[in-house]
Amino acid sequence: MTSKVVRSAAEAVADIADGATIAVGGFGLCGIPDALIGALADTGVGNLEVYSNNCGVDGHGLGILLGLGRIRRVTASYVGENKEFARQYLAGELEVELTPQGTLAERLRAGGAGIAAFFTPAGVGSPVADGGLPWRYRPDGSVAIVSPPKETRVFGDKRYVLEEGITADVALVHAEIGDEFGNLVFDKAAMNFNPLAAMAGRVTIAQVERLVEPGQIDPASVHLPGVFVQRIVETGPQTKQIEKRTTRETAGVQA
Template sequence: MLDKTFSTTDAAVADIHDGASIAVGGFGLVGIPARLIDSLRAQGAGDLTIISNNCGTDGFGLGLLLEDGRISRTIGSYIGSNKEYARQYLSGELTVEFTPQGTLAERMRAGGAGIPAFYTTAGVGTQVAEGGLPQRYNSDGTVAEVSKPKETREFNGRLYVLEEGIRADFALVHAHKADRYGNLVFRRTARNFNPDVAMSGKVTIAQVEHLVDEIDPDEVHTPGIYVDRVVAVGPQETGIENRTVSK
């Protein structure tokens, strides 16, 4: 389909099903597809696996899905300042797979590029490679599930760990600009994980601030071949993840 535009975010996420794996763009609160997440929350799908750098903050974005108990598993780099994320993980309500930040980005990019796995030095000599990272706790605080050891191999005298690519059922991204063919342009730091997330989804949905008739090919960050649905949402404000003020 050449024209990939949808009229509403509700329509764009309507077929996301219970148990789906969803890659979500953004870093903290920058460049997150907040409107798509709001529509997903209203839609009602649960038992979700969320692949994202983190889950933002309490009461916003992915934090809302956490509060509703709609996420059963996450794959990400860190928990950060999201108190509900930490509470669910430590109380045994949530399975959490930690992966180094750069590895997470490459796992999503590799999945979109058709690469099933790759070797990296990140995590060699740690529990990332050797296994034993707590992924799920029991309600009494004991560890219920830990990560498994990963394959390692030596290249030119240096040890590497094998990491698998990620191919998510759906991907949600935020872009500054798009055309009707799904070509995307990201703005400044909102570019972060969004291009890799867009590649990793079997069905990629983009909320965009500006829908235009034409984009110079040299400006395109993510080609439309990776994008299935586009929804114009207008300008979006970025919240403040941690506010610090002086006396």
């Protein structure tokens, strides 16, 4: 079996082209492929279409690419703490498809499993199914593009909406441990959207904190098998960022 290890994050993302579709793992700032995103920002590519639970925060994660104006369209579950994300969307600079979180997860998994579409009850009776959600605004605040209505069907006595699977040109993910064949182990909650994004990518690039020799990962402990990973790069321990810090004054201690 051929090793999938590349020498640097820069080498790993060097052939990503303008206009690429990219699935990105992580949730907020937990388990994001920060080194790969930074390396991608350094390449100067733009007009990107991103599938991710959210778009990072200002100055971190996908927020870096967003701040540089490199992202054309985002399919996500929520805006989060990213003020620039909200500003670009409302100013008509960014197209945004907001979708229920579980639906987004299943769309990524379905795409990776070769499932073209599936029915789900999530969103039935709302603009998610009926259409009319604003995907892009005009600079004057009017709506330029709205979501189309989706097919619905009744199974048993319940109505479901048809959602399409997602595949992307490239997937960028973060894992705690990996081996040279691309088998990955994620750390606790950092597992989040990473396995799903990895499945959806035609070319999946994984940054890992620690690269180990083949056989050092117990097969029963593998969270994502190497068949889904085409490139792997060791980036070392990840610097932990806090998405939203909330503090209060400590009450005085009475004698």
